[in-house]
Amino acid sequence: xxxxxxxxxxxxxxxxxxxxxxxxxxxxxxxxxxxxxxxxxxxxxxxxxxxxxxxxxxxxxxxxxxxxxxxxxxxxxxxxxxxxxxxxxxxxxxxxxxxxxxxxxxxxxxxxxxxxxxxxxxxxxxxxxxxxxxxxxxxxxxxxxxxxxxxxxxxxxxxxxxxxxxxxxxxxxxxxxxxxxxxxxxxxxxxxxxxxxxxxxxxxxxxxxxxxxxxxxxxxxxxxxxxxxxxxxxxxxxxxxxxxxxxxxxxxxxxxxxxxxxxxxxxxxxxxxxxxxxxxxxxxxxxxxxxxxxxxxxxxxxxxxxxxxxxxxxxxxxxxxxxxxxxxxxxxxxxxxxxxxxxxxxxxxxxxxxxxxxxxxxxxxxxxxxxxxxxxxxxxxxxxxxxxxxxxxxxxxxxxxxxxxxxxxxxxxxxxxxxxxxxxxxxxxxxx
Numbered sequence: 001x002x003x004x005x006x007x008x009x010x011x012x013x014x015x016x017x018x019x020x021x022x023x024x025x026x027x028x029x030x031x032x033x034x035x036x037x038x039x040x041x042x043x044x045x046x047x048x049x050x051x052x053x054x055x056x057x058x059x060x061x062x063x064x065x066x067x068x069x070x071x072x073x074x075x076x077x078x079x080x081x082x083x084x085x086x087x088x089x090x091x092x093x094x095x096x097x098x099x100x101x102x103x104x105x106x107x108x109x110x111x112x113x114x115x116x117x118x119x120x121x122x123x124x125x126x127x128x129x130x131x132x133x134x135x136x137x138x139x140x141x142x143x144x145x146x147x148x149x150x151x152x153x154x155x156x157x158x159x160x161x162x163x164x165x166x167x168x169x170x171x172x173x174x175x176x177x178x179x180x181x182x183x184x185x186x187x188x189x190x191x192x193x194x195x196x197x198x199x200x201x202x203x204x205x206x207x208x209x210x211x212x213x214x215x216x217x218x219x220x221x222x223x224x225x226x227x228x229x230x231x232x233x234x235x236x237x238x239x240x241x242x243x244x245x246x247x248x249x250x251x252x253x254x255x256x257x258x259x260x261x262x263x264x265x266x267x268x269x270x271x272x273x274x275x276x277x278x279x280x281x282x283x284x285x286x287x288x289x290x291x292x293x294x295x296x297x298x299x300x301x302x303x304x305x306x307x308x309x310x311x312x313x314x315x316x317x318x319x320x321x322x323x324x325x326x327x328x329x330x331x332x333x334x335x336x337x338x339x340x341x342x343x344x345x346x347x348x349x350x351x352x353x354x355x356x357x358x359x360x361x362x363x364x365x366x367x368x369x370x371x372x373x374x375x376x377x378x379x380x381x382x383x384x385x386x387x388x389x390x391x392x393x394x395x396x397x398x399x400x401x402x403x404x405x406x407x408x409x410x411x412x413x414x415x416x417x418x419x420x421x422x423x424x425x426x427x428x429x430x431x432x
Contacts, residue, residue, distance in 0.1 A: 017046040018054050018335060019196060019414060026409050028311070029352075032058045032340035040344075041326040048196075052080045054333045055317075055326075060348075060366070062324045063341035066315060066334055067370035073315035073334055075107040075373065080316045080333040083194050083414075089210040091251040092218045099245045100252040104259040105376075113372065115244070119237045119256055120376040123171070128233070129379055132171065136384055139166045140391045148395060148428045152402065155276050155422040160269045167384060168264040171233055172257065173224075178216055185209040185258075186266040194314065194414040210258070217254035217261075260377075268381055270309035270410075270418035271300075272388055277408055277422045278303060278354065279392070280401030285356070290393045300385045301361035306354055308367040311339035311417050338366035339417075396426040 015035060024031045035042050040059025047053050057063050066073045077084035084107070091098065101108060105116040122128070143163055147153040161183070169178055192198045192206045221238055225248050228235045234257065242248055279286045289295055317332040328334065342365055343351040348358065368375040375381075392399070402423035410417040 015042070015044065017044045017048070018056065022412050025414065026412060028337075028339070029343060032337055032343070036340060036344065039326070041324050041328070043326070048080075048082075048333065050080075050082060052331070052333050053329065054335065055323075055328055056335045056337060057323065058337050058340035058344070059324065060341040060344035060346060060364075063336050063338055063366055064370050065323050066336050067313070067338075067366070067373070069321070070109065070372045072317060072319050072321045073336075074109045074318050075113070075315065076103065076109055077107065077314055077316050077333070080331070081194070081314055083192075083196055083198060084314075089207050089214065092211065092214040092254055093250050096250055098251045099249050104255050106259060106263075106373075116252075116256060117372075117376055119240065119253075120260065122236050122240065123233055123260070124377060124379040128231075129383060131231070132167075132380075133383060133387065135170055136167055136387045137391065139163060139170070140387050141395075144391060144395055148430075151427065152423065152425045155424050156269070156273050156419065160273045160276075160422070163272065163388070164265045164268040164384065168261050171264075172220065172261065173229065173232060173234060174216070174220065181209070181212050181216060182261055182265060185213050185262060189262060190266060190411065190413050190416050190418070193416075196414075213258045213261070214254045217257040218250045220257065221248070221250050221253045263377060264380065266416060266418070267309040268384060270416060271304065271381065272385060273419045273422045274307045274309070274417075275300065275303045275385065275389060276392065276399075276424065277401055277406070277419060279389075280399050280422075280424050282354075283400075285354075286393075286399060288356070289389065293390060293393075295356050296386060296389050297382070298356040298358070298361060299389070300382060301365060302354060302356050302358060304367040305342045305348065305358075305361060305365040306351075307417060308339040308342060309417055310367070310415065312337045312415075313369070338369070341366045395429045397429060399424055399426045 019025060020028070020031055035056060036058040040057065040062045042056045042058070044054045044056065057066055091102070100115070101112045103112070105113065105120060108116050140163060143159050147158050153159065165179060165182055169182070188202070188206045188209050192202050220234060224232065224235045224238045225242070228239070237256070238248070238253060241253055279289070289299060313336045315334045315336060317328050317330055317334055319330050321328050342348065345351050347364060368378050402425055405421065405423035407420040408422070409420055411420050
């Protein structure tokens, strides 16, 4: 067994500790490549300010190994990632007892995670998912209607941002007044989540945003409990929870709905913006997709591989473990750079090239995770992406990225990759 740092692997200049500088966070591929070439499981020379030893995993096989060992590499980051605890928010109904641990599905483990994941899976049951398609098509058509005649659009602000928001709001049965609350939470989380240098005023704003959404979701949960709605997702989740526990748990359900709304909004928006930027930059790809719609699924998966909206995942090692040939002691913080694993040439030849013909993308790309924590909302994301790409190709011709007005560098964030600005020009189908 070899611990690369302890065994004398040359220290890498500029790789003393996580996180790197902002420019590297926005374009980390060279950074990850240089580390992976020397050590696909790399121990930073310097521990965190709290004394926690930190490992960066960049190899495909090594990333998959960590993600599939949920008993050893857990999602509970308390004690190893200060930003995790700083982001904690109180329960909206502190006087009401809860049946669950105070962690949402993204950070839950064991039996607690299994139950909360079952609530998410209710959203993507086959019949329910297909029933959402007409609504998603209506939302997409309405947004395209607003700019189609102009021959150009600010795709992020005129489509990406409102599209995912409108869909999740309608699924949850929330009023339009919820839109500013959802967008505010998304905006603050994107810069505060996992940010080791988040100032107190940003954390205070994050807490206020969380509480606003939690209060809205508590009211929704209590309303659905008192007045169930047929074929309604929130009603069904409330019913499942009450049947299991014998009483309503508004705190656990409100937190579940809040993180589901956020997950369906921010990451989805980043994925859609990236796909349309690719269509606008590559006329040959655009025409291939237009001529053969069966390629759209591969296109979505290759987009997820090359530009992951959630580029890395944090885990706490709770028992001494070996990954690759590196020993990781219990109590370590492990950063699983799935975006780096997706660019590992040992798994994906010529990883920087965009190739919709790659094999095994469904099984091998790491963006959707692995094992017990594989993204439960993946089918919902695919539905929205499928409708969006098909509708755009149906209604707009000669789509081009406006290079001068666009900025495809991701917005500064410690947890998400969303293009800063995507401006498109096109010819409406009616005038083609």
